[in-house]
Amino acid sequence: MIRDAVLRLDPSAAVLMSTHLLLVKLCLQAKAYSYALPVLNKHVYHFPTLPEWSHSEASMACAEDASSRSFVTGISGFSSKLTYQDYLRYFLYGGMIFMALKKWHNALHFLGTVVSMPTANSVSLIMVEAYKKWVLVGLLEKGKLCSPPNITATHVVRIYQSLARPYVSLAQTFERGDLARLKSEVNAAKDIWCKDNNFGLVSQVVDVFFSRSVIKLGRTFAALTVADLVKQALSSPVEGSVAESAVSSLVMAGALDASLAETKDPDGLSILRFTGDSSFPRLPHELDVQSQLKGEQQLMEHLVGNLEEINTALGMSDECLDGLQRGQAWAASGGVNSAAPGETGTLEMDEDLMGDMS
Template identity: 65%
Template sequence: MTLLSDIISASAHLHSSNHLPSDEYDCRIRELVEYWRRLQTTKALESFANDESFLDRFDPAIDSIPFLFVLRVQIQKVQELNADLFPADIRPSGKLWTRAAQFLASFDGVQVRYAGREWRLLVELVGQASQAASTPLLGATLVKNAMLRLDPSCAVFTSSHLLLVRLCLQAKAYSCALPVLNKQICHFPISLGRPSSEPSVLCADHGSSVSFMTEASGVSSKISYRDYLQYFLYGGMVYMALKEWRKALHFLGIVISMPSTSSVSLIMVEAYKKWVLVGLLEKGKLIYFREQLCPPPSITTPHVVKVYQSLARPYIILAHTFERGDLKKLNAEIDAAMGVWSADKNLGLVAQVVAVFFSQTVIKLGKTFAALTMADLSKQVFPSPVCAEVTGPAVSSLIMSRALNATLVQTKDHAESSMLRFSSIHSLPRLSHELDLQSQLKQEMKLMETLLINLGETNDNLGLSDEYVDSLHKGQIWSGSSEVNPTGGETGLEMDEDLMGDMS
């Protein structure tokens, strides 16, 4: 039997296995993957490396494994024959790029669970090739779709998460990252040594993707502490670009509240500086850790807080000046530290802080006054006289965008100034208020459902399942008292901080 007929026969054998029980299908697909890896190792596929039509024999939707392995061989062959790591055939619009895009848009997610390493290498190649061709948006779209196809929940943090958000920032295609950014990350790829209660059949239905998105599967490269911090910093920057300040605060808060023994990383300091500015944009004040969405006070030690405040002193001063409501002093502080904002690449955020000064000040006045004339409002906000014609449109815009709960009353005598009457949340139409609450409750319920599903898997990983608790009552405890992780698994999170002490 020739190699070609043997390959076709092996693929057909898998097609006829779809109706088999999961454990039998699992055995056949593992055998097929091992067969293809042997062919790749022995270079038996070299004869097809230059045959462009060979891939036409396979449908990536049902022959995902053969298609993926042959495509990888052809890509490697092209790279070997060219000095450029990303030759024209691999770049966007190239022949092999088109094949890769076809595969990533239609592959069978169950089959690829068994060839995670090969899948990841193709995803990384697509991302890197798009960067080399200065078309990161094309790569970002393919990477995003591939991630959601393999794991719709995106609950397991992988190196592809970081790749995607980098591509989206480079392409300034911020909305492209949202289908993944908006997902809740609950796990890291675990290593070998799982509990015996976990099903080992990858093709079976799993309650959580952590069961098949493992370290051994190769779907992620080695993850470091820095990767995790960078993902949430970049994610926060995506939300900042979209002016979703609340979500940006949440992501930045995760970075600055990461446990630290003696010092903090440069990434954490950068996140803190942005966190201060975003707090002004969202809340109109300097947000302290007790008010933050993510970490409780016990996570961030007083020492770390002092380090942040020392290294971000110009930002703290700016925030306090903003809170005092003096626009003249605010502009003076901004001008005095212009070199700092520029070096930190935060000029855009600082400019938005000035732009939002008016709206945040007006909102604060609503907590003190029941009503103000436009003339009085201008005096309260600006140090120098400003015509009502200037503040009137700005106030109207705030009311229409629902940023300000107030009513602008036009007097009959146009010689007199218009009146701004502030409203409390309780004075809003009851139906509108209840609809907003109902929408928020639905979102929170979906979030809780996601967390509960993944909490059960985490309990199993940590030995906290009901079965384990029952075993404790029966005296079935771990054999070694010094064993930290009874499951033998690891988080896959490698401590590799770029500490402030390394700056010297």
């Protein structure tokens, strides 16, 4: 009911409302993860407009050509007042829903939004929690320690690495390919994973370690016996039957493009033959790429349209109008600064804007 109400009021779900947060929170508590996807798959571009902007942009909610930003305002009653913690929680909870559905790419996007939140000096505990999950999801999606988004401040990255040291250490061990050391670190810091409610993710990291190692070997070898595969992929010995069973599961699940064939090995182990990309038809791949390009094109069109709305709103803001008035006064005075000695009007406006962002 809540999801349908959100989409009925705003089919684009472009304006973040308090109902968004309520929806994802309830879906997490009820473990009804897929119910939130129609809203989570929409991109958020705006917050409810401030009261001083609302009177000039008011619009009827039933108008077909009206942007949801014009009627979902700070005084419309469609949303309660939002704080920056609400913004962080929405994307953190959304990332957790995608993690529960094993949609790692989407989870990285949502967690990255939280991790890269602009901040002045300190970071929120919500951001630290998101970074810990970011490290683990990066291992599950890409098999490596992913760097935070480029817009993340350097001092914020250092804080993350300091507060999430066990997670960073686990990721570095994963990259080195030492399974025995990886299991040792998992067991040593088990209390930490459980306290952070991340033990399930850590367990999946251990499970995906072998499959990642085997996939890497496929880029180097055309075929390997299971015994040689164990030697190449794992630094610690593993029973051949266990390894063969694991490889079979990867092949049947479609996670590994390979085939198993019997050999005359006295131990009865099979040989793994990696399948080259050239054996797969090109047409389905090209159609998939074409579909992705169309989706990206539609996303860019929506993004450009919403950016134009944001630019218009900023142009009508008090800060922008004040800056224009100062510029006109400066031009009328022949380029002489009309501000008091030791003050510059432009610098003051920039400081005010940065203060609002923090």
